[in-house]
Amino acid sequence: MITYMFKNNHFQELQLLHYGTEACTPGHHFGPAMRDYYKIHYILNGKGTFEVGGKTYTLHKGQGFLIVPHSVVHYEADQDDPWEYSWVAFQGSNSPSFLQQACLSEHHPIFELGNEDDEMRSCLHRMINSRNTHKGWEISMTGLLYQFFSILIDQANSEHLQPMPDYSKETYVTQVMDFIEMNYANAITVQSIAAHVGLQRSYLCSLFKDQMGSSIQSYLVHYRMRRAAELTLDPGLTIGDIARSVGYTDQLLFSKMFKKVMGEAPTYYRKHKTAPSQLSC
Template sequence: MITYMFKNTHFQELQLLHYGTEACTPGHHFGPAMRDYYKIHYVLNGKGTFEVAGKTYQLRKGQGFLIVPHSVVHYKADQDDPWEYSWVAFQGTHSASFLQQASLSEQHPIFDLGEEDDEMRSCLHRIIHSRTAHKGWEISMTGWLYQFFAILIDHSHDENVQPTAEYGKETYVTQVIDFIEMNYANAITVQSIASHIGLQRSYLCSLFKDQIGSSIQSYLVHYRMRRAAELTLDLSLSIGDIARSVGYTDQLLFSKMFKKVLGEAPTYYRKHKTAPSP
């Protein structure tokens, strides 16, 4: 068995807590018990059973199962053909969203990559052996954990899944805001935001307005104008420079939106805010 434990506060969005590989003995089992973090097992060889929420699942090579925090589970290796599996345990603000995109939950904890699982095996191998590879092992491990989720999401058969728990909705709203704050200077659209997050545009817009009280487009415009207002205090920047810095190639449109949001044209706003006190 190989396992390492660590917690790095630099990776708040997705933190790898521990990981490993184990060739189980016949009948080897865990639980019934619960974890306080997410954990995914992937079956490399053999067979076993997984029990959660009153359901029992039979698993084999190429399949895996999810354990969610505070959920009582029990899993057991087959007596005749005990499984060998790898696992990753993780937490972070993006965890719920990534699992949602991969169509995994306590109600649907099983995924199946079939016999074509070389990509997953390679990814897990990279995670497990990254620590001894080079000085940047923590960054490398986290990068491979993102790749792990990319594989799960690519093999998901249920697109545009909508969150059912309140915390899931809040997570998506946070992702919208984070995306805007990181990309407001680019030519982004509501559709590009929805595509990045992995939800239907109409559903994401409705969810965001219910939680925030404004549309995504309105939030984007107001955020851009707030940033533009801050930039007007830098006299080395022209109004055109400021417009381009907040995602507008058309200076006239930028000025129109600036006045609509802040009540003054950018040139007047700058003059008023930077004028010396009498």
Template sequence: MIEYLPRSKQHTELYLTQFGIEDCISGHEFGPAVRTHYLLHYVFEGKGTFEVNGVQHSIGSGQGFLICPHVVTYYVADEAEPWSYGWIGFNGTLAESLLEQAGMTLVSPIVYYEHKDRIHQYLQWMIQSNEYPAARETRLTGLLYMIFSLLMENAPKTLMAQTRSNADIYVEQVKDFIEMNFSQKITVEDIAHFIGLNRSYLCSLFTKTTKLSIQDYLIRYRMDTASSMLIRTDLSIGNIARSVGYIDPLLFSKIFKKIKGMSPREYRSQSLLNANVIID
């Protein structure tokens, strides 16, 4: 069974182009040929051979193989034990990055994942998604992300360390947490707990990498956001203060002046004056 899908106009980051499940006959083959999108096959039972760039890979149950766009590939089911597999075709601006996080590239196109029932279940849900026509595209995209999450969780833990140090990863996690939660009453302890590191160790690592403490980074992020809101909106100082995590507008104004060199009101007036000068 195979189903082809139209190109998504709302999920451009990652979208399905096709999916299916098939019990292949002996010697069933495809190629040599190229595809215009990514295609990931996952073998439930049986075995076969996958060939790319002149290299042959023997593929069995619990393994998958990746076909990249515009690359010549060939695959064939075993004569004695032909494979039964499922597949997803996909593309999007995030596709390559997500594949790398899952441990799959053109150079390393084979994936190992032992929980066959989970992959099979998600493919079955994709097939059943036609029962929800109004939200089918979003449902299918969500299931595609779920399959990626399984493969990413199963990827070798050393994979990301090949391109980034642990320090860089933790610093990025701190920044991401602050960006998503700066409007809340968060503490450094909250951030350390979320990341799963000792507070003192995380603080030391962050300061060494960025030359700022986590608390200073949080304050500066809040003040930079407030600066933008002062220029781009007509919200009151009190509303802006609460929007960046300060219940007390006076405390917010005090910290803002310390960081920016002038009060929020003065900053707004100066920005408006500068804008008028440019217009004139």
């Protein structure tokens, strides 16, 4: 067994707690017991079983399983072909969101990597063989943890075209709104938003409209125009500056959309308004 542990309060959003690899002996097991942190095992070779919530999963090379905090689990290596696995234990405020994007939860704890297997093995190899020999080691390890999640999320996005049943529609709507808030100034599209959330474009659009009463495109335009209205109060910005700041390279198109949403052309709005209108989407 190889394992390293550290805890640094600088990484509150995503914190690597410990990690390692083990070639298990036949019948080697853990539990039934629980952890107070998240832990993901990835099977490098061999077979074994994982039990949680009254369900038993028989797993093999290329698959993995999630342990969530305070959930009683039991896992055991096969008697004839015991597994070898690597694991990563973590916590932090971003953990639930990342796991959701990877389509992993207590009720859906199993994943399987296809083309991403080599990338996952490389990431784990770098993590496990890293040594704390430089000042940036913990930052480097946290970066590898983010890479670990990116592999899981990419795999999930390539497989799941519908949301897992235990994820609420409101959660996906929140992801859309958060993505727009962070990226409205860029050349984003509804397709790029759907790719980020991990759902089919048509399904996400239908889900969003049912929940919000507005299309994603309309919400994006209204959000951009509200931000633009706020920017018109800055006399140091030209209308072109404002247009580019909210994602429009075409100033004429921007002015057209601004008038459609705000009811006035941006130049007129700037002259006659002291505060941006609070329009709902």
